[in-house]
Amino acid sequence: MAQATFRIWKGQGDSAGFKDFVTDATVGMVVLDAVHQIQAESDPTLACRWNCKAGKCGSCSAEINGNPRLMCMTRLDQLDLTVPVIIEPMKSFPHVRDLVTDVSWNFRVKKAIKPFKPRKPDAPDGTWRIQQQDVERVQEFRKCIECFLCQDVCHVLRDHHKHPEFAGPRHFVYTAALEMHPLDTENRLGQMKDAGGIGYCNITKCCTKVCPEHITITDNAIIPLKERVTDEYYDPITRFFKIFKTNQ
Amino acid sequence: MSHADLRLPQVQKLGQTSRTDVWWLQPLVVLLGLSAFGVYATWAAFQARDYFYHTGGAHYLSPFYSPLLYGAPHEPRWIDATLPSWWPSWMPFSAAFLILAGPGAMRFTCYYYRGAYYKAFWADPISCSVGEPKFRGEKYRGEYRLPLILQNIHRYVFYPAAAFVIVLFYDAFRAMWFTRPDGNGTEFGVGVGTLVLLLNATLLGGYTFGCHCARHQIGGYLDRMAGRPIRTACYTCVSWLNKRHMGWAWVSLVWVGWSDAYVRLLCKGVFTDFRIF
Structure with missing residues (x-):
């Protein structure tokens, strides 16, 4: 089982910044799975919006390695896990906290x-x-x-x-x-x-x-x-x- | 629209992004491709020679000079003069000067090229989700105000561009008729140059008739097309071309440049045209 580093935007206002989390990356995982795993293992305060986990509710929008994407539709095997995966909130809307924006x-x-x-x-x-x-x-x-x-x-x-x-x-x-x-x-x-x-x-x-x-x-x-x-x-x-x- | 005050993240600096892919490659290729074509087309237009090949009975006219409004007596000129009477004597003349603005305006105002050169030449934005020059900020005008609101003339430049395509098909047809060796009349034949010119007209046709403006004019402006079978067929056809508009745009651009280069190299005697039959 491989481990991967996720560099996630954490916090709110001027104090927000990137924080690295390491978690296991298993076959078939998507980025949203990794975020949930990090919530369970490392940081239960990590905020993200999600709902259907099937690419149909449009809730888990974020920027993954700089590209706007749905976290639930981005498989880890599409990403280079030898370097940290960067996850940021959307940038066109007011930031609320962590990965959550006010849309x-x-x-x-x-x-x-x-x-x-x-x-x-x-x-x-x-x-x-x-x-x-x-x-x-x-x-x-x-x-x-x-x-x-x-x-x-x-x-x-x-x-x-x-x-x-x-x-x-x-x-x-x-x-x-x-x-x-x-x-x-x-x-x-x-x-x-x-x-x-x-x-x-x-x-x-x-x-x-x-x-x-x-x-x-x-x-x-x-x-x-x-x-x-x-x-x-x-x-x-x-x-x-x-x-x-x-x-x- | 209705808006509340939005506290938004700071505007990024030019090139700032979290993207890890080679996002700069596409704008760089567009920058180099369009610049190379622009330099070559300008150089070719200023040459004012080597645009008509008639050795061996051939009849190949460079697309950069077609329609040939003015030219030498042995050339397929439209007006019986070498240059317009109103042309200033101190200014060098090339028949290409009179016509290149037509297809040039079509390309300049084309929806595909607009998106491409805004990125490649003006970094507006340089690539998706990559920061652009900070000085623009909220002063951005887009195509909402002058000067870029003038891009709406695209529909007016479409019609001349369509006429150019028809002329180029005529040139390709004319390139199928070779003057007999004894000089009496013409005979049907196909040389490599014929195929080059025919493909050129076809590719330019695919680009021109697949433009967004043509799609709108042929039926896109309607909400209901049922009961209009001919219009529906035309709209479907144009939509098929339009789906591949970027491909047509690039292939036709390269090929029109190559067509001119082919005729030019023939005229210069760098190689000879192969007559297939």
Whole structure:
């Protein structure tokens, strides 16, 4: 049985810093198992957020060797255990303690986005008719588990702290799911342009790279939204032709 | 959006990260690749010669000079003059100067290249979860304000770029017709140069017609595509190309440079074109 060193961010406020823990690494273990083992063996005060341990609740987001990842989905055999494994909290949100951050800002942003507003029902019984192919496009966005790793890695939030002006990739995915929904009649493009600050995104695709659900955030959500915003606000020719277009 | 005061970790310094992989390799490769292409394309544009190979009845025109608006009488020029009458006499002229801005603007405003050169040239950010220059901090403007808000012209530069692809396919078609040895008419044939130019047009087509802007224009702006089979087929096709946009971008960039180099080396007599049939 091999032993591995985990260099974990510990503490709160200015007194926080890295602390090394050594524990056994056995076959099949993930980083979250190691953190739990350290809690049991060495430091019961070590705080981390977790829930399902199956990559579906999005709670155990952290930075492992500098890469935003879910602790429960990062196997130890993917990591080089000959050197300390660095585990840090997410850096785009206020730090609470140890590996825990306060992600509540995300929920406030989500609440501000205009909700789903379906067209009038298609049938007298109050139901709608939509085609499978039209729904498929937004199904991808519904896989989001709200782990906020995309928000964490986005440099607009992480490095530039544009939280007051920028909604972030998670909320662009959420908005895209609503905007592209075949039943939806609401227009959120103005909101995305101004309050959501979609123009701040400079297409680094980091959000797509870290998404544990493999949502193609940049290509399928953000860029199509940027193009729609361009249609609506920056492209005089498209605006002119829209006069003659029938309702989509 | 709604926000409370957030007490956030300090902004990192340039290059600061806990990443243990070779995160700097990709931006370095992009930096070197784009710089090398930029230097070569500029040099080739200033040459103003060795862009049309017609030895042995061949008809190979370098893509850097196509469409050839002005040129010598034996060249496939579009306008019957060697240079525009309005061109200042003190300024050197190359037919490439008149056209390279078209595909250049397409690449410069391309969503893929934007992400790539922001990282490689401006360190904005230099790589994912790696610190960027601290001076930018909260002054960051992204593409929200001038000057980068002008990147939204991408859709306008797409259409000329698409026209260039059509012209390049015509050039490849023209490269299949060799002047007969007796000088009377042409005959069908395929040389290595023909294949080089045909592949060049194909790769540029894959890149141009797979761009995010084309995807949006062909159907991405719609919420409902059911009942529109032709549009759906086009959207599916463009989406397939778009999924591999980075690959198309790089392969077409390298190949267009190689196509120019191939014609140039033929003209210089470094090697001769092999006629397959």
